[in-house]
Amino acid sequence: MTDFEFQVDNFMLFCSSKNLSRKTMASYEQALKLFGQYLKQQFKIDEVTKVQTGHIRQYIKYLRERGKYTVVSTEESKEVNHPESRSDFKKDISTATIANYVRNIKVFFNYLHDVEKEIPKNPLTNVESPKIERKIKKTLAPEQLKKVLSQFDLSTFHGYRNNVIMRLLLDTGMRIGECLSLLPESIDFKHKSIHIINTKNKQERFVYFSYKTANELKRWMKYRDRYSDSPFLFPTIRGTQLEVRNYEKALRDAGVKVGIPIHPHQLRNNFAKYYILNNGDWFSLCRILGHSSVEVTQKAYLDFTDEEIGKKYQKHSPLTFMDI
Incomplete structure (x- = not known):
């Protein structure tokens, strides 16, 4: 085991002790293993003390040029994932992905410098992460959402389940991982609330649902109980x-069947946008989404188009409500 690999293993143990999510830890480990491979192959470096700022900048340049899935952290993963058969194989790596790699490497070297004191100087101190051009997240119209919902076969267990999940995500703003780990006892029909325990930031919170969703959930739970004794609200068959x-x-x-690109996080984003467009306030939205501050909510989710801003303005124009 090289010094770099040893330090990565130590870092991962440190992350485990901090109770970070599996997804975060997997992201760290993948980024660091790929970076370690690059240092060894290109510069014959296998010690953390030998990594310099120039190596980081060279790696960013390399990432921009190498293409997606052309490098893997382990050769065994090729046999499982078959990256060469992917439609986006060798396509450009997005700036967001490169920024994520740099951020993960920065966290590692911050740990080596600030926590463990393993390195005298942090090579990432003067390295800026690539700037990401924010794209306006598309708001799906009610007609589009209805088309997607209609593609789930309600006569089958999985089709009915997937339809209800989509409705619940859109009505509550939950993350998909939070939704799929729900238990029936998490649902409070009296207050129309759901107690979420398995959250991204380990902070429990409540989300709320409408009368319409309450009826959908009650019907689903009766149906589910006929065919499953699983502890999960939305189990597999x-x-x-x-x-x-x-x-x-x-x-x-x-979504593909009706020509509408869609993914679960888009439903969370659409929940947030419709909540504000329907005159919800930022503070309560922040609480529902489980963000640390209103600023985080505004930055992460609310990209309004000019048309959406224009429609909202017409509802709130000062002169409209003045008798002058």
Whole structure:
């Protein structure tokens, strides 16, 4: 084991002790293993103390040029994932992905410098992450959402389940991972609320649902109880927990049938936009989404088009409500 690999293993143990999510830890480990491979192959570097700022900048340049899935952290993963068969194989890596890699590497070297004191100087101190051009997230019209919902076969267990999940995501703003880990006892029909325990930031919170969704959930739970004794609210037909990637595929496939690109996080984004467009306030939206501040909510989700701003303005124009 090289010094770099040893330090990465130590870092991952540190992350485990901080109770970080599996998704975050997997992102760190993949980014660091790929960076370690690059340092070894290009510069014959396998010690963290030898990494310099120039190596980081060279790596960013390399990422911009190499193309998607042309490098893997382990050769065994090629046999499982078959990256060469992907439609986006060798296409440009997005700036957002490169920025994420740089951020993960920066967290690692911050740990080495600030926590463990393993390196005298942090090579990422003067390295700026690539600037990401924010794209306006598309708001799906009610007609489009209705078309996608209609693609789920309500006569089948999985079709009915997927339809209800989509409705619940759109009505509550939950993350898909939070939704799929729900248990029936998390639902409070009296207050029309859901207690979410398995959150991204480990902070429990409540989300709320409408009368319409309350009726949908009651019907689903009666149906589910006839065919499953699973502890999960939205199980597979075998009773196991439905995996995020499997629901993502089901939703994407439903959208493809009607020519509408869609994914679960887009439903969370649409919930947020419609909440504000329907005169909801930023503070309560921040609480519902589980963000640390209103600024985080505004920055992460609310990209309004000029048309949406124009329509909202007409509802709130000062002169409209003045007798002058």
